Amino acid sequence: MACSELFPGFYKINLPIPRGGFESFLDGWFIKDEARAQNILVETGPASAVPELFARLEELGNPRIDYLIYTHIHLDHAGGAGHFIRRYPDTKLLAPAKGRPHLVDPSKLIAGSRTSLGSLCDVYGEPLPVPAENMLGDGGEIPGLTVIDTPGHAPHHSSYIYEFGGRRILFAGEAAGCWFRLDDGSYFTRPATPHKFYYDTAMASLEKLLALKDVDIVCFPHSGWLTDYLAAFERAKKQMELWLEILSQLPPEAGREEAVAELLRRDPVMEKLEKLPENVKNRELFFIGQSANGYLGWIRRAAAAR
Structure with a gap:
């Protein structure tokens, strides 16, 4: 479903990319969140997904959006931020501190994304700058978050x-990889490891999530949700x-081809690829x-440092 209510006041919105x-x-x-008199949106998707997002919000009565939250600012997650703020100019935006400058001036983000993603950048669409006054700084706290x-x-x-609603909802981003039902x-x-990958850093973050207590539901941008979060992590x-x-x-x-071939051969989870539609598999x-x-780069840097 394009938009589904998981429990009262909490909605999953599919963000299709063309x-x-x-x-x-x-x-x-x-x-x-009526109790706190605030509405929150987590992720807009890329620029190309924003028109569909607007349509889904209109189905929900076109509510005001008090806060827009991003786990990180990669194009597929936050490329639609500037487009969204143009329509909702009173919305305040929260993103990790190191990523905020790239939302205000996305030129380096665009250049780096094109190097790693190629033509997929055109599918994601061109991001627009986010006005600096819409950004929440380190002291900008959101009640309940x-x-x-x-x-x-x-x-x-x-x-x-x-x-x-009496629940603790965890938005994990891609700290625990990607998960598809x-x-x-x-x-x-599958792990979600970038070109410049640091294995120890990623594992420390995953251990931090594993140490969390009393989480009722975990939400993945890629994609969906589950309740048995510890087993998933x-x-x-x-x-x-x-x-x-x-x-x-x-x-x-x-190189890349040899690495993928070996992963397909030895990781039993990769057998599930055959259950996916051909275009999803690709x-x-x-x-x-x-x-x-990302793994190969880290392995080689680690070997060179020894």
């Missing part, structure tokens, strides 16, 4: 806990460890390659 296989790649989350510093997928990455009820997961940890073991055994000259193979490159 490329085959990306229709259910990304979810945003809307909280209508706890910020957790979880770098790894990006050097600027936060996870958030929001207490709402399959039609048969099983799941497909343990699986993510084991998969990250397995990928390091597999890719560390490759010859020093091995999407995931692209991002598996991106993540493998």
Whole structure:
């Protein structure tokens, strides 16, 4: 469903991206918190997803948005920030401190994204600058929200806990990788490791999430939600460890293709790729390659430092 109410006042909003296989790649989350008299949106998606987001908000009565929250500022998550603020100019925006300058001036973000993503940047669309006065600084607190510093997928990455309706909702971003529920009820997961990846940093952030207590629901931008969060994070940890073991055994000259082939051969989760539609499978193979490159870079830097 494009928009579904998980429990009173809490909505999952599908943010389709206009490329085959990306229709259910990304979810945003809307909280209508009447007790605190505030409305919160977590993630807008890229610029190309914003028109669909506006349509879904109109279905919900076009509520005011008091706060817009991002776990990180990669184009697929925050590329729509400036477009959103043009329509909702009174909305205040919270993002990790290191990422905020790239929302105000997205030129370096665009250039770096094009280097790593190529033509996918055109699919995501061109971001617009966010006015500096819309940004919440380090002292800008949102009632009910706890910020957790979880770098790894990006050097600027936060996870958030929001207490709402007697529940503690965790927005984990990509600190625990990506998680997709399959039609048969099983799941497909993969690490989300960038080109400049730091394994120790990412694992420390995942351990921080594993140490959390009394979380009732965890929400993934890629994509969906679950309640057995500790089991999911343990699986993510084991998969990250397995990928390091597999890719560390490759010859020093091995590249992306060899790395992906070995992951497909040795990680049992990769068997689930065959259950995905062909265009979704191709999407995931692209991002598996991106993540493998991140691991290879870290392994080689670590070897050079010894």
